[in-house]
Amino acid sequence: FFTNNIIKAYEKIKEDFDFIIIEGRHRIQSLFTYRMDSITLSKLLNSKILLISNGVIDDIVLQKKLIEGMDGKLLGTVFNNIDMPLEEKVKGELAPLLERYEIKFYGYIPEIPMLIAPxxxxxxxxxxxxxxxxxxxxxxxxxxxxxxxxxxxxxxxxxxxxxxxxxxxxxxxxxxxxxxxxxxxxxxxxxxxxxxxxxxxxxxxxxxxxxxxxxxxxxxxxxxxxxxxKAGISADQKQKIELVKKSVQENIRWKEIYDDA
CATH class of the missing domain: 3.40.1390.20 (HprK N-terminal domain-like)
Incomplete structure (x- = not known):
């Protein structure tokens, strides 16, 4: 029932947009028992999965294996909330490591205190x-x-x-x-x-x-x-929205995400 509603909603809005971002659960396996996990839904909606990660390579590689084992399509990964001491490690060590496992890395969002501030x-x-x-x-x-x-x-x-x-x-x-x-x-x-x-x-x-x-x-x-x-981001929080837009423009290869999707 819920799956059908999601598909109907998707079919309704996709005619009006060139590109749609579908937010998944915090964990990729969440709601697997009900066949509403992110991998199953991505297949039903003919979409690719972009993993948002904290930079733990083991987790990303395991999730890649799970996605491929369920015949899903992995687009790549983006790291989120990376603190300053880890930024050089991400660029010099973690990004090349992802390439070895054939996982495309689209960039990272650095830690921005204002974004997590209520x-x-x-x-x-x-x-x-x-x-x-x-x-x-x-x-x-x-x-x-x-x-x-x-x-x-x-x-x-x-x-x-x-x-x-x-x-x-x-x-x-x-x-x-x-x-x-x-x-x-x-x-x-x-x-x-x-x-x-x-x-x-x-x-x-x-x-x-x-x-x-x-x-x-x-x-x-x-x-x-x-x-x-806990802090959120709502439509009326213009300062946070501008911070997000600026950080994405500066740190994420979003045009490649658009092209690869």
Whole structure:
């Protein structure tokens, strides 16, 4: 039933486009029991498989054997989220190794911290509560989050090392909040315990385009919730979309992918 729906949807849209990218499951064997794994679906849709990998050659070679053993067609591979120390290894060692196994390598996407950074909106959706100011700045990306529990001077000294961070603290920590807004690169302020801050601080935050969330949780609970927030990319996150487009243009041989598919 589901397979037929997928085929019908594909047949419906393919007439309007020259090139279609079909997103598979995270693991190529997922849903194999139901005959809805990526290999089976690629055969039904007469498509080739492009493996997105973290650069582990053993995994790629095994997946190639599995694809070929099920009469599927492997297009090649792209590495994703490769950190800087590994980039030279990818170019000098891993790419030639793939050629030995007749696996075409189309390039890699380097690690980009902004791409894996949740937005202030995603923290708001996870924490609940209310936005006191800065609703129109909820698209700001947050690279890290920190609890403001120590003395103001000590906290500021540490927080100045970070950029685009979220501060989690009580609304009664006026001095700390004020200093962070004025003297550090803060992207989001999360006030815990439903303790309202002074109005002057909200005015400052609005001027600096910093969203302020008021949440009912105590600080440790809010911190734990923040740890589980995962970043996504949605149509309204223009900054991330531009980063992706730029990285693909610079690092992926996308024209070859188009031609080979």
């Amino acid at each position: 937005s202030a909106k995603e923290y708001y959706q996870a924490l609940g509560g209310q936005v006191l100011v800065g609703n129109k700045y909820l698209d700001r990306l947050v690279l890290s989050f920190h609890i403001g529990a120590m003395r103001t001077q000590s906290a500021i000294k540490i927080l100045k090392r970070f950029r685009d961070y979220a501060l989690i603290t009580g609304g009664d920590r006026s001095d700390l909040i004020s200093r962070c807004i004025e003297n550090s690169d803060i992207a989001l302020l999360i006030l815990t315990g439903n303790i309202y801050p002074e109005v002057r601080l909200l005015v400052k935050a609005e001027e600096k385009q910093i969203p302020v969330l008021l949440v009912p949780h105590e600080t440790s609970v809010a911190y734990n919730i923040c740890q589980n927030v």
